[in-house]
Amino acid sequence: MGLDKIGIAKRIAQEVQDGTYINLGIGIPTLVSNFIPDDINVVLQSENGLLGIGPFPEEESIDADLINAGKQTVTTTAGSSLFSSAESFEMIRGGHVHLTILGAMEVSESGDIANWKIPGKMVKGMGGAMDLVASADNIIVAMQHCSRSGDSKLLKVCSLPITGIACVKKVVTDMAVMDVLPEGGFKLLERAPGVSVEEIQQATEGKLIVEGEIPEMQFD
């Protein structure tokens, strides 16, 4: 039941608009780049100082001095540019990066996101996530609808330390596509194939808004 990670990435790729600059977080968001249609031209930003992320290198052309924010070896493409971390975040803070796609541990119905810390257990740090969510106009979250133990990750209020407040615009999970409304609430837009509105309702602790018939996601 529901989508796998590839499915979530494929669905998010449908949101990508031609002519935009995009920052992709680590994990599912990175996979999105594999499914952007050929006729959609975008430039991917890596916050460690690269615009125009190319594909992974062939074995013989690996360059330790060329990595993405996930520390993976990458390549440049025709038209790429390189810069410092300060300039990179000037682009982000200055609103020049149009879309940020990132993962989350929790999202609240008011658009808060938590993804950097589990007190007493896991402290990886926020990296660039707090800067990205504070500044991007459009923020899409890619995540599983529920934790491994079955608890909803779409909440009324985040239980974990938050990364940013009232910033998430859209959430794509293994079960559903939802807009986060400015006045609060997850507005259900689409269901994953074979997933019912009732199942989504049960898996969503935060306020779920269902209006009319909810279509299934469409994939080519």
Added chain:
Amino acid sequence: MINKVVANADEAVRDIPDNAVLMLGGFGLCGIPENSIAALLRKGIKGLTCISNNAGVDDFGIGLMLQTKQVKKMISSYVGENAEFERQLLSGELEVDLIPQGTLAERIRAGGAGIPAFFTPAGYGTEVAEGKEVREFNGKMHLLESWLKADFSIVKAWKGDTSGNLIYKGTARNFNPMMAAAGKITIAEVEELVEPGELDPNNIHTPGIYVQRIFQGEQYEKRIEQRTTRIR
């Protein structure tokens, strides 16, 4: 031209005392001053405050200085690749300031640029905001963040000349240029050290004014954290 060349890494770090505040360039293991870190390990100074985006991995980069307990405090944005770091942090042995990456980069830039503080929206409404002045600009809330400076900044460049001009390669630039400007004494290690005039002034990333000592690193391992490739 002023000659800033020192013989090697050991001479470059010769007078860094215990309890010094250091900046170390790099993102992950990319663009880190590996020869200088090796010299700091040999020197054995303790109680260091290290400002660096990451803390290396368990057996390379700043991670090596954590193993030897030379670091008292880390100021970083992301430390996820280092089990020893996480252990020392959760047990309270190591002080850690985690700072949003863009705020960290800008605080360092501000230190070198003589700007004591600035407002940024990053971290508003989170625990990063605790104790900080908040001000609204254009309907959006911002936090007041202050500059960062170091007793010694240690950076790594691809090429440099004897007067301290530096050129970085690829994404190994990252935090190095801002740190070069924010150190009271800046040490630059380079893969290739050349005479003044051999680097095109149009291509200099860090002007030599920021650099007090420069040397050519003996060797570079340039370890890769995530070796990802595609099939031809």
